[in-house]
Amino acid sequence: MxxxxxxxxxxxxxxxxxxxLVVAFPLWMTFVAATHDAARMGQVxxxxxxxxxxxxxxxxxxxxxxxxxxxxxxxxxLVNSMIMALLIAFGxxxxxxxxxxxxxxxxxxxxxxxxxxIFITLMLPVEVRILPTYEVVAKLGMLDNYWGLTVPLIxxxxxxxxxxxxxxxxxxxxxxxxRIDGAxxxxxxxxxxxPMSRTNIAALFVILFIYGWNQYLWPxxxxxxxxxxxxxxxxxxxxxxxxxxxxxxxIMMTALLSVIPPVLVVLFMQKLFVQGLTETEK
Amino acid sequence: xxKRVHFEPSLLPYLLVLPQIVITIVFFVWPAxxxxxxxxxxxxxxxxxxxxxxxxxFEELFADPHYWDAFQRTFLFSFxxxxxxxxxxxxxxxxxxxxxxxxxxxxxxxxxxxxxxPAAAGALWFFIFDPTLxxxxxxxxxxxxxxxxxxxxNEAMALVIFSAAWKQIAYNFLFFLAGLQSxxxxxxxxxAIDGAxxxxxxxxxxxxxVSPTTFFLxxxxxxxxxxxxxxxxxxxxxxxxxxxxxxxVYKVYNDGFVGLDLGGSAAQSVILMxxxxxxxxxxxxxxxxxxxxx
Numbered sequence: 087m088x089x090x091x092x093x094x095x096x097x098x099x100x101x102x103x104x105x106x107l108v109v110a111f112p113l114w115m116t117f118v119a120a121t122h123d124a125a126r127m128g129q130v131x132x133x134x135x136x137x138x139x140x141x142x143x144x145x146x147x148x149x150x151x152x153x154x155x156x157x158x159x160x161x162x163x164l165v166n167s168m169i170m171a172l173l174i175a176f177g178x179x180x181x182x183x184x185x186x187x188x189x190x191x192x193x194x195x196x197x198x199x200x201x202x203x204i205f206i207t208l209m210l211p212v213e214v215r216i217l218p219t220y221e222v223v224a225k226l227g228m229l230d231n232y233w234g235l236t237v238p239l240i241x242x243x244x245x246x247x248x249x250x251x252x253x254x255x256x257x258x259x260x261x262x263x264x265r266i267d268g269a270x271x272x273x274x275x276x277x278x279x280x281p282m283s284r285t286n287i288a289a290l291f292v293i294l295f296i297y298g299w300n301q302y303l304w305p306x307x308x309x310x311x312x313x314x315x316x317x318x319x320x321x322x323x324x325x326x327x328x329x330x331x332x333x334x335x336x337i338m339m340t341a342l343l344s345v346i347p348p349v350l351v352v353l354f355m356q357k358l359f360v361q362g363l364t365e366t367e368k
Numbered sequence: 369x370x371k372r373v374h375f376e377p378s379l380l381p382y383l384l385v386l387p388q389i390v391i392t393i394v395f396f397v398w399p400a401x402x403x404x405x406x407x408x409x410x411x412x413x414x415x416x417x418x419x420x421x422x423x424x425x426f427e428e429l430f431a432d433p434h435y436w437d438a439f440q441r442t443f444l445f446s447f448x449x450x451x452x453x454x455x456x457x458x459x460x461x462x463x464x465x466x467x468x469x470x471x472x473x474x475x476x477x478x479x480x481x482x483x484x485x486p487a488a489a490g491a492l493w494f495f496i497f498d499p500t501l502x503x504x505x506x507x508x509x510x511x512x513x514x515x516x517x518x519x520x521x522n523e524a525m526a527l528v529i530f531s532a533a534w535k536q537i538a539y540n541f542l543f544f545l546a547g548l549q550s551x552x553x554x555x556x557x558x559x560a561i562d563g564a565x566x567x568x569x570x571x572x573x574x575x576x577x578v579s580p581t582t583f584f585l586x587x588x589x590x591x592x593x594x595x596x597x598x599x600x601x602x603x604x605x606x607x608x609x610x611x612x613x614x615x616x617v618y619k620v621y622n623d624g625f626v627g628l629d630l631g632g633s634a635a636q637s638v639i640l641m642x643x644x645x646x647x648x649x650x651x652x653x654x655x656x657x658x659x660x661x662x
Contacts, residue, residue, distance in 0.1 A: 091566070094466075098463045098466050098467050099463075099467060099470070101459065101460065101463045102460060102464060105474075106477040109478055109481060111496075112493060112534075115495065115503060116491075116495065130500075130501060130506060134503070180387075181391070182388065184384040184388070185385040185388040188385045189381075191375055192378075192380070192384075193374055203392055203393075204389070206392065208648060209644050213595045213596075213617045213640075214403075214637050214640040215396075215400050215637055216624065217620075217625070217630065218403045219395055222399055237391060238391070238395040241388055241392045246388065271375050271380055296483050300483075300486065300487075300488075301485075302602070303598050307625070318485045318599075319487075321485075321490075321603065324491075325490070325494055332501070337495070341495075344485060345488050348483035349480050349483045349484065352480055353476065360479075360542060363542060364542075364546065
């Protein structure tokens with residue numbers, strides 16, 4: 087604190103509180119909509135305070151299904167999203183750890199060639215090459231399964247660069263000591279490198295889980311079978327249906343379900359989340 | 369780059385990079401080269417015959433006023449998303465940097481939208497601005513304003529810009545706050561002793577010192593607006609009304625999967641790749657600069 091200006095202090099808190107309210111407003115309205123019944127949600131003005139139907143709506147959305155779904159609820163879509171997010175996060179971390187290990191700790195022909203090949207992935211987001219990527223996935227028979235949902239998204243220059251950076255800060259003496267003690271590459275990787283990058287791995291995991299959970303365009307393209315739908319995709323489908331007969335209490339309950347897991351991850355692992363975000367800034 | 373001490377050459381490093389390289393070649397390099405190749409082809413509507421036409425697809429695109437419209441729209445959209453999101457994030461970060469009590473609480477309450485899926489963010493704002501039922505149109509009506517983004521293109525554009533900026537505030541806030549907190553307090557104190565008020569200190573000392581962060585965020589925000597807002601637009605407007613919110617990425621998808629114009633869509637992909645490569649180069653040159661200044 088440099089000087090004491092009570093009025094300025096008041097303004098600071100006022101701006102921050104307004105910011106928090108504007109940012110939180112849509113989530114609040116979503117929550118409120120998920121606690122009312124269909125009749126109340128069809129009346130203008132819409133409620134701004136929660137009603138009594140939260141658990142009833144939750145039950146309908148999870149178990150009975152709704153128009154726009156196949157009648158069996160969205161529970162399995164949450165499971166699909168979870169599987170997809172975990173597979174993408176694990177997959178990216180594993181292949182990035184091993185490639186960073188190879189690039190930093192081995193001298194071998196084409197080492198830099200591989201490095202640049204990995205770098206290319208940074209320049210080709212899935213959005214700019216969707217059609218040909220879709221064709222490749224279709225030819226490989228990866229439509230409508232977890233392979234197609236996850237493997238094409240797993241290559242990651244960002245994660246590889248981050249682990250490379252982490253490994254470069256690990257003192258050379260550790261490798262010398264490990265070799266004197268007779269440790270081979272696997273032993274060194276498993277007992278020294280991975281444990282030493284533990285917090286980096288955790289921080290990256292938080293970011294990648296959110297990335298995987300929030301995928302929309304890719305699952306939309308590679309799944310046609312309802313049993314493979316993810317919860318985020320379902321929102322888009324329900325909004326399309328909302329043109330004719332909006333069931334806002336159910337749509338918003340679904341939206342709430344899709345938002346809660348990644349938001350909880352950010353809130354409860356805030357430190358790791360912030361670390362991950364700043365480390366992967368490319 | 370490489371450790372001074374390293375392991376003996378063997379087959380092992382190849383096996384270690386293999387998964388990453390295979391995935392990169394199969395799902396990145398191959399499709400990208402396919403896009404390059406297809407952008408030079410014209411296929412008939414039934415996919416029965418293809419013809420090699422050199423740069424005809426590109427010529428057609430550049431002669432198409434709709435494509436130029438989408439181009440302009442994308443730049444306008446990206447610029448406004450970046451400006452709106454960064455300005456509000458900087459304001460909030462400057463305030464959060466000054467307060468002592470409750471700064472942790474404010475931070476928590478401002479960063480969670482990062483975790484919301486773009487499509488879900490679209491749904492949240494869709495509901496609030498729904499012309500018949502939504503809260504905002506209801507309030508606006510008291511001011512004599514008839515809100516209907518399903519009819520008016522400008523309103524639809526405003527809505528997607530607003531939603532996209534909302535989602536990005538969290539990211540910008542965190543980076544601005546980190547930038548502000550790294551400014552030495554002694555600088556600010558010296559200025560205060562010289563009689564500079566808070567406003568003057570902000571514009572003459574603090575703002576210039578966070579300019580590396582501002583530039584970095586500008587690139588990140590433009591990349592975000594270009595490529596990561598598909599879900600928001602698809603959920604909110606599906607590119608409508610009358611293509612008013614169809615940005616380049618949406619058009620690639622629309623022309624390719626809905627319009628089935630493979631050559632045209634591939635040519636658009638190639639142009640987008642050029643844009644990403646340009647932005648990535650800018651970003652990397654800047655990151656190098658930032659490192660050498662420290």
